[in-house]
Amino acid sequence: MAVVLSLTWAGVTPEQYDAVSETVDWEGQPPEGLVLHAAWFDAGRMHVTDVWESQAHFERFFGERLAGGVQKAGISGQPDTAFLPLHRRFVAPGVSGAE
16 A cells, blocks of 8 residues: 655754765665655754655665665664555646656
């Protein structure tokens, strides 16, 4: 079942996020099961909303690739996360690719 991951991580900077992105290269080598990823920052916190084919897909990606990138970037602490069942997904016509 597809899920939405909502993640907030205090203290993570845009520079650390970019370092993890470069190390893990999820845009160049998308992890199996990832449907959508969006990230933004406010008040010293990183926010991420992902859509995954299943929670197990995210957990596999985290264990095999993401955790190492997080450690290498010097990110500490733990994020607040929630996985919720996806009710519906709509992608506007003409939308594709990373930005």
